[in-house]
Amino acid sequence: MTRxxxxxxxxxxxxxxxxxxxxxxxxDDMLLPRTLHCRILRSPHxxxxxxxxxxxxxxxxxxxQAVITGHDLPVKxxxxxxxxxxxxxxxxxxxxxxxxxxxxxxxDEETAAAACDAxxxxxxxxxxxxxIEDALAEPKDExxxxxxxxxxxxxxxxxEFGDVEAGFTRADHVREDVFFFQGNTHLPMEQHSAIATYxxxxxxxxxxxxxxxxxxxxxARVLQLPMNRIRVIGASHGGGFGGKTDPFAHEIIVxxxxxxxxxxxxxxxxxxxxxxxxxxRHPVLMWVRTGATREGRITAMHFRTALDGGxxxxxxxxxxxxxxxxxxxxxxxxxxxxxxxxxxxxxxPCGPKRGHGTPQxxxxxxxxxxxxxxxxxxxxxxxxxxxxxxxxTRAVNWLRITSCGLDECAExxxxxxxxxxxxxxxxxxxxxxxxxxxxxxxxxIYWNDMPHSEVQIKVDRGGVTVYCGAMDIGQGSDTVxxxxxxxxxxxxxxxxxxxxxxTDTTPxxxxxxxxxxxxMAGNAAIQAARKMRSLLVExxxxxxxxxxxxxxxxxxxxxxxxxxxxxxxxEARFGTLTSAGxxxxxxxxxxYKGAGVGPSPxxxxxxxxxxxxxxxxxxxxDVNKIWIAHDVGRAINPLLVEGQIEGSVYMGLGEALMEEQxxxxxxxxxxxxxxxxxxxxxxxxxxxxxxxxTVDPEGPYGAKEAGQGPLLPVPPALSAAVHDALGVWxxxxxxxxxxxxxxxxxxxxxxxxxxxxxxxxxxxxxxIIKVEPPPKDLDRASTAAI
Amino acid sequence: xxxxxxxxxxxxxxxxxxxxxxAELLVPVHKTLLExxxxxxxxxxxxxxxxxxxxxxxxxxVDGRPELSCLLLPVQIEGRAITTVEGMARGSDLHPLxxxxxxxxxxxxxxxxxxxxxxxxxxxxxxxxPSRDEIREALAGNLCRCTGYAKILEAIELAAERMG
Numbered sequence: 001m002t003r004x005x006x007x008x009x010x011x012x013x014x015x016x017x018x019x020x021x022x023x024x025x026x027x028d029d030m031l032l033p034r035t036l037h038c039r040i041l042r043s044p045h046x047x048x049x050x051x052x053x054x055x056x057x058x059x060x061x062x063x064x065q066a067v068i069t070g071h072d073l074p075v076k077x078x079x080x081x082x083x084x085x086x087x088x089x090x091x092x093x094x095x096x097x098x099x100x101x102x103x104x105x106x107x108d109e110e111t112a113a114a115a116c117d118a119x120x121x122x123x124x125x126x127x128x129x130x131x132i133e134d135a136l137a138e139p140k141d142e143x144x145x146x147x148x149x150x151x152x153x154x155x156x157x158x159x160e161f162g163d164v165e166a167g168f169t170r171a172d173h174v175r176e177d178v179f180f181f182q183g184n185t186h187l188p189m190e191q192h193s194a195i196a197t198y199x200x201x202x203x204x205x206x207x208x209x210x211x212x213x214x215x216x217x218x219x220a221r222v223l224q225l226p227m228n229r230i231r232v233i234g235a236s237h238g239g240g241f242g243g244k245t246d247p248f249a250h251e252i253i254v255x256x257x258x259x260x261x262x263x264x265x266x267x268x269x270x271x272x273x274x275x276x277x278x279x280x281r282h283p284v285l286m287w288v289r290t291g292a293t294r295e296g297r298i299t300a301m302h303f304r305t306a307l308d309g310g311x312x313x314x315x316x317x318x319x320x321x322x323x324x325x326x327x328x329x330x331x332x333x334x335x336x337x338x339x340x341x342x343x344x345x346x347x348x349p350c351g352p353k354r355g356h357g358t359p360q361x362x363x364x365x366x367x368x369x370x371x372x373x374x375x376x377x378x379x380x381x382x383x384x385x386x387x388x389x390x391x392x393t394r395a396v397n398w399l400r401i402t403s404c405g406l407d408e409c410a411e412x413x414x415x416x417x418x419x420x421x422x423x424x425x426x427x428x429x430x431x432x433x434x435x436x437x438x439x440x441x442x443x444x445i446y447w448n449d450m451p452h453s454e455v456q457i458k459v460d461r462g463g464v465t466v467y468c469g470a471m472d473i474g475q476g477s478d479t480v481x482x483x484x485x486x487x488x489x490x491x492x493x494x495x496x497x498x499x500x501x502x503t504d505t506t507p508x509x510x511x512x513x514x515x516x517x518x519x520m521a522g523n524a525a526i527q528a529a530r531k532m533r534s535l536l537v538e539x540x541x542x543x544x545x546x547x548x549x550x551x552x553x554x555x556x557x558x559x560x561x562x563x564x565x566x567x568x569x570x571e572a573r574f575g576t577l578t579s580a581g582x583x584x585x586x587x588x589x590x591x592y593k594g595a596g597v598g599p600s601p602x603x604x605x606x607x608x609x610x611x612x613x614x615x616x617x618x619x620x621x622d623v624n625k626i627w628i629a630h631d632v633g634r635a636i637n638p639l640l641v642e643g644q645i646e647g648s649v650y651m652g653l654g655e656a657l658m659e660e661q662x663x664x665x666x667x668x669x670x671x672x673x674x675x676x677x678x679x680x681x682x683x684x685x686x687x688x689x690x691x692x693x694t695v696d697p698e699g700p701y702g703a704k705e706a707g708q709g710p711l712l713p714v715p716p717a718l719s720a721a722v723h724d725a726l727g728v729w730x731x732x733x734x735x736x737x738x739x740x741x742x743x744x745x746x747x748x749x750x751x752x753x754x755x756x757x758x759x760x761x762x763x764x765x766x767x768i769i770k771v772e773p774p775p776k777d778l779d780r781a782s783t784a785a786i
Numbered sequence: 787x788x789x790x791x792x793x794x795x796x797x798x799x800x801x802x803x804x805x806x807x808x809a810e811l812l813v814p815v816h817k818t819l820l821e822x823x824x825x826x827x828x829x830x831x832x833x834x835x836x837x838x839x840x841x842x843x844x845x846x847x848v849d850g851r852p853e854l855s856c857l858l859l860p861v862q863i864e865g866r867a868i869t870t871v872e873g874m875a876r877g878s879d880l881h882p883l884x885x886x887x888x889x890x891x892x893x894x895x896x897x898x899x900x901x902x903x904x905x906x907x908x909x910x911x912x913x914x915x916p917s918r919d920e921i922r923e924a925l926a927g928n929l930c931r932c933t934g935y936a937k938i939l940e941a942i943e944l945a946a947e948r949m950g
Contacts, residue, residue, distance in 0.1 A: 016888035019896030022831020238897030474895025650934030
């Protein structure tokens with residue numbers, strides 16, 4: 001086994017001291033000389049035409065420096081090239097309560113807010129569309145968006161891999177279920193914030209974003225400036241979870257206001273506005289039909305989803321595919337049909353939240369298989385395990401599976417929790433579930449052949465600086481970069497200087513989403529560091545008069561020299577010492593339209609057991625303990641991996657028990673941190689974490705993702721545990737006391753002992769595109785492109 | 787509109803004792819301690835998550851007890867000792883809580899960290915070896931979205947052990 005000096009060690013994060021001393025500068029902490037403050041006027045109506053906007057009174061207010069409306073920023077933008085449907089400020093139509101209409105820059109926030117109040121907007125109020133059912137029906141007034149359709153449908157997908165009908169015919173048992181996963185939001189502790197300057201014809205923006213590059217692109221488009229006139233810098237980041245992955249209106253607005261006023265302009269959203277910015281978990285209604293043999297082997301599966309997308313596209317097309325894609329990378333499904341639908345509604349737009357589009361179908365799939373196991377009289381965990389995919393295979397929808405520690409993860413949590421021999425008594429239960437997630441999306445959001453991540457290294461008289469566009473959002477991507485470069489150069493992470501997330505000074509990285517940074521920036525960093533290492537080794541060996549293989553790189557030394565001496569020798573020999581590395585994912589997508597969503601260079605795997613007490617009278621749940629095992633390939637820093645796993649379990653538990661983005665008459669029911677319930681210190685049970693290392697053939701040192709996958713099995717494991725405890729199925733997230741009590745009431749009355757959606761609506765899915773499964777000779781996965 | 791410009795904002799002179807340093811300021815009477823710390827004294831280590839007293843992010847210590855700076859007015863606490871995260875380290879030496887949080891990865895995005903550190907400091911000053919349940923109870927008003935609280939709990943225990 002390879003021995004590493006810093007990889008695999010639980011070292012503190014490189015920014016730990018800045019974070020614990022309050023020294024880290026977040027966007028709202030910045031206050032440049034002459035900064036103006038911006039407030040945004042937002043729609044009070046969920047759906048309305050804008051007839052007129054009068055800003056004259058606001059403009060006359062002392063202290064107001066600029067007022068802008070949609071006429072000043074008419075160009076539409078959006079994260080996906082196919083859905084450029086947003087405006088920074090809307091002047092024609094508003095589509096949700098909170099849609100931005102006008103913005104003010106003033107000498108202080110109070111003046112800006114008062115000026116917003118002085119803007120008068122004349123609306124023609126339209127009928128709001130607030131549910132999936134309403135969106136599928138003919139609109140009473142007009143459609144929310146002018147694309148997609150019919151009615152308020154945004155996107156429809158229908159794909160079939162293998163012969164599904166034959167699979168059902170072959171089955172001994174076929175079962176159908178309907179599930180619902182309520183929407184919820186990221187609730188980062190830090191509100192979104194951005195500050196812009198305009199100096200010498202050049203815009204600079206500091207923002208709390210997960211992706212400086214996509215903000216850069218959106219700014220260039222909307223401000224109609226060349227990208228070289230715009231610089232985007234990621235400020236210290238106070239939490240994203242997917243919620244800061246889109247380019248946002250306020251980021252564009254402060255740039256425009258800075259251009260107009262010639263002064264720095266800052267905008268920090270209020271907590272209420274953060275709920276409207278949203279881009280969180282889609283509410284998804286799901287129908288699933290599965291055929292299985294008597295022994296519990298899956299013969300075919302048909303999965304239908306309907307996503308409530310909110311008012312705009314955001315990542316929605318990708319989200320729709322994701323609700324149907326990753327089912328196949330955990331279970332060997334020989335024939336699979338997926339029909340997906342996303343609708344527009346008059347709510348804040350949904351987008352990517354931790355697990356993007358996959359926690360909802362994972363909840364449905366895991367509970368559905370649990371029910372099939374009950375039907376067949378099988379142990380659910382054993383039945384699931386008998387269907388697990390094998391490493392180095394291709395799924396029926398062409399997804400390439402390489403390293404896979406799924407069975408080991410399952411064994412670890414089953415063994416540790418005592419799931420097999422659990423105490424069977426009313427009111428006490430255990431539930432088991434598994435999951436998988438991407439280590440980065442295999443295709444970019446906009447079509448291009450360029451690398452997804454690039455790293456440059458400069459060595460100068462012993463000092464090492466690493467440049468990379470990656471954005472550390474608290475998950476520790478800076479630490480991963482420093483660790484990798486330190487490992488390759490025989491140094492410590494603290495020896496490495498970092499310049500990250502700055503579009504002027506760092507090479508591209510596509511940002512912190514889809515769990516891609518460790519895998520992609522990590523591989524780019526290894527490549528760059530090894531090139532640098534060879535320069536240093538060559539120079540040291542030449543001086544030593546020996547072969548390069550004899551100049552060992554270890555503990556701050558290269559051959560007979562200190563690192564600093566070696567770097568001086570190398571600089572004398574080669575001139576300026578720089579090296580670069582890049583990473584482009586392998587082209588492994590299947591040969592069909594829509595195949596771009598789902599492929600990843602590697603998948604992580606998780607397994608989870610939840611143990612709880614549930615009270616039949618009140619429906620209250622007391623989670624006692626959660627066991628979680630996660631196949632991370634290799635833990636580059638086990639401390640950080642544990643942190644990601646524990647944080648994922650926490651967030652999954654919040655979604656499972658309480659988090660809910662709900663609306664009443666077009667209004668968000670609880671846009672505050674008090675009313676939007678999230679778990680406190682008192683709500684968190686003990687979590688026992690197992691890191692499983694499968695050493696992925698393509699991951700950096702074998703590493704895969706850790707930040708999203710471990711969230712996924714928590715909601716279904718919790719619901720399965722409720723069934724284990726009380727004998728009722730809660731087929732809906734969140735699993736609340738009211739739902740449990742209602743299900744128990746139904747059970748007593750002799751009705752089906754469940755709470756969940758009664759039916760799945762009729763959706764005009766398009767004709768199914770039939771895709772041949774991959775040929776058998778592709779079954780042994782390789783890095784070779786298809 | 788001129789009325790708006792000349793609207794009378796009542797200002798008061800306050801003398802605050804922040805991290806052992808006295809600061810005299812002229813501030814609008816309605817400006818919160820959170821705003822005064824961040825904007826007037828530029829002590830931006832104190833963060834804000836809701837400005838409604840719901841999340842605990844803006845926690846500071848007043849005479850050693852945790853208080854939400856978004857709900858306090860400077861005039862209420864004149865002359866009392868205010869401690870912010872900037873006042874925890876002694877010179878370049880981290881407070882044992884800061885050291886433990888750094889070592890154990892208890893700060894991920896770090897945004898809730900200052901408030902949590904101060905709540906924990908207050909706890910350990912009144913209860914040198916708290917039980918896990920006592921830690922949970924004392925920190926229940928501080929939300930964190932990154933860590934699942936696990937590493938925070940471990941770090942507080944480690945600091946308590948070292949301080950003991």
